[in-house]
Amino acid sequence: MFEKLDLTKKTDDKTFEKEMAPLQVEIGVLTRPLWEHRVPIIIVVEGWNASGITMVISELIQHIDPRGFSLHSIGSPNDEERAHPFLWRFFTKIPAKGRIAIFARSWYSRSLAEQVSGIDWKSGMKSSIATINSFERQLADDGAIILKFFLHISKEEQKQRLDERERNLLTSWMITKGDWDFHHHYDSYLPVIEEFIGETDKPYAPWTIVEATDSNYTRLKVYATVVKRLKKHLDRIESGGKQEGKNNGKTDITKPPKTAVKRKSAAPVAYSKPEYESHLARCQEKVRDIQYLLYKRKIPLIIVYEGWDAAGKGGNIMRLVRQMNPRGYDVVSITRPDQTELDHHYLWRFYQRFPKAGHITIFDRSWYGRVLVERVEGYCTAAEWKQAYQEINEMEQAYVQSGGGLIKFWLEVSKDEQLRRFQDRQEDPLKQWKITDEDWRNRGKWNEYEEAVEEMLARTSTPEAPWTIVESDDKYYARLKTLQTMIGYGGQLFR
């Protein structure tokens, strides 16, 4: 595509001013109702070094209320970012509903710099493209407008600009050896960038390639593209039509799930108390050793606990962490989202809590709430929970592929055993706080929950992230099984 571009395109000052003025008014007029409709807007500006990324953004924000947008300048990752999976630093920066996030460079530059390298760069590229496409599709499905620009200049033009900046005292220190290295490899990068752009140019997140030789032409083209796209989106919303991308539920929910996961609540083995205690102590010590090895090898580990009310999640977690070094793990209890969390994509709040390299995060309930409680209680639309299966699978795959460990437990109890535990709690003054009216209400919807659980297990048991069913009618058995599962995971890793 690049060879067809006319890099000599120009706009004279008079035309620029004439055409820019109405656009500047229009952008102010457009952003307000989009904010009221709670539409998140993502603008990505990429391009060659010295192609004018900062200039374009300066122009763009001139007439946007500075309180309405955030600008993220994406350079080399810092320690914290390096210790997390690739998407983490981007997912945590997505805009809240109604806000604008502008990215000066983005996941594209970082993919090229961090993931597409070495002998195996072609496969790195393929996996980068898949990760990015699902990331952007998820945001678009959630109602976001995504605009992506690539500022294109010729190798000669780039050389001139780098030379010029080096001559200027105020800017010379900004030009690094890396900039020149990149310049010398312009011709080898060109086809890679072209392929990258081609493969990520989607209706819900289109690229605009901008002939960026002339600054008037460049700014005007970007501005006009943004205004046009926002206008189109707003028109569609205001005419009551379906929002672009919003909730289009791309998951093919009619296809029968590949895996049927069998739930069982009865323990296949019964342990006596002394047996249990001696197994427990030995397992807990092994788990501590695994924790040290994870830390030493800088592997992050997520452990997800899901299960029926009173299945014993809390007690199980306490036994799992009993001998762990408390500096290396976190237990995150997931409850109702707060307003800031509701203002973002529902996966956003979980990304915030992802473990860094060498650490363990235990989620007591998790993102699966979307397809369980939110589905059953109607806290989200059917389209939303239906598309969540794919979103969750993609998130877990990207995380595992980036080197993270993931263990998912479903704690199964029978309906009778749950009843016994509820009654127990009600009668014991020390345990009464554990049982609420909501627990009884949930129990009343056992069948609806059961349907949701079965579909969840079937649709989200993937090779990368299988579910482990923990038979939990017998607490001894359940506790030992989670410990043993973690030991098995450790054994696999360190063989």
Next chain:
Amino acid sequence: MFEKLDLTKKTDDKTFEKEMAPLQVEIGVLTRPLWEHRVPIIIVVEGWNASGITMVISELIQHIDPRGFSLHSIGSPNDEERAHPFLWRFFTKIPAKGRIAIFARSWYSRSLAEQVSGIDWKSGMKSSIATINSFERQLADDGAIILKFFLHISKEEQKQRLDERERNLLTSWMITKGDWDFHHHYDSYLPVIEEFIGETDKPYAPWTIVEATDSNYTRLKVYATVVKRLKKHLDRIESGGKQEGKNNGKTDITKPPKTAVKRKSAAPVAYSKPEYESHLARCQEKVRDIQYLLYKRKIPLIIVYEGWDAAGKGGNIMRLVRQMNPRGYDVVSITRPDQTELDHHYLWRFYQRFPKAGHITIFDRSWYGRVLVERVEGYCTAAEWKQAYQEINEMEQAYVQSGGGLIKFWLEVSKDEQLRRFQDRQEDPLKQWKITDEDWRNRGKWNEYEEAVEEMLARTSTPEAPWTIVESDDKYYARLKTLQTMIGYGGQLFR
């Protein structure tokens, strides 16, 4: 104090188990009502290397619900933390109301490592102690229970333990050259630590020095101290008494403020439009140069905008940033706090937004809301806003002393000019969204606001962080004055 300690103290296993059992029950019983009373709890565990900090914490959390506490392990700062003022990484980690934060090492170890060094270490220490004391006092004033432990072992005991860990394959990699360096300087650190502890041992945040040779004795003493303190605090709350520290309003509000700051709204000079425009363009360019220099020298800058409704804050900010590189500044608009923010000390949410080294953050309204809108509208108690003056002064001082730049603008308009602007807005369909019923209600309380403004200006104009009054009846003058103030600040820095 250290020389009087008996480091041979021991507890045998039987006594340990007998005395520990009731404490373990009690901690579970105590943390629940404290959570209901929304009391934040901060537990700091410090001590020599290998003194057993992790062991103590492991014991402590065994019987606390893992969902109720966060553990923060404080080591060397990462990039992000290094780019912020010293207190930032700690203030952002304070617990929400009702939660427990446990610090494995803390601002104490980091002060010693980062601030108390070089030839001038005595003055570094003095300033560290002042910073820490005001930090802890602020948290206690907000209702927090603060417990601090120092685990003390002899130099010989430390050597034995380090040797032992080095011999163990699983732990040997954790012992670094730094640990041994520190060990060899044990005798020179001892008096410094003693002084540090002595100077920061306060009724609202007392130290407990633990003879940490024997692990049973150590764990039991820490546990018993925690239980005793929580119990005392809870008893006081439940007997309806004043909470320890809570809202004791240490600021001496009866003392007349030192500085009276004269507010003026009329511009002393009138600029014609062409004059204004040419000054504006020149000033904006200079501000851009200052921004580059700040970036190059890694100085963070905070610019606070406060002022009457319709004083022109928004338009003023837009002119200030007009030529700045958008990658280097953020405009943060402060509105009502959300629930998570309300659950923390009121300064917490501002710390989150502090600029990192080389960046500029412009606060469109700020922490001064506490002594303005929150005071006038009764969103906080009188004790709370009264103590806020001192808290704010301390926060600003600590930030400036750590090398940050701070400019505070008060935009003053006359009551008549405000009325004209309100009416203007009401009549202009494009500006109507800017004016709400609330603006009119606030105007109705002009006198109460005026009293609050005057007291704020007088009490928070400090040598480190003076207010600049911007006469804003004339917008041209006001805009040029903020730009010129920033240029003046830059000139001072780069002389």
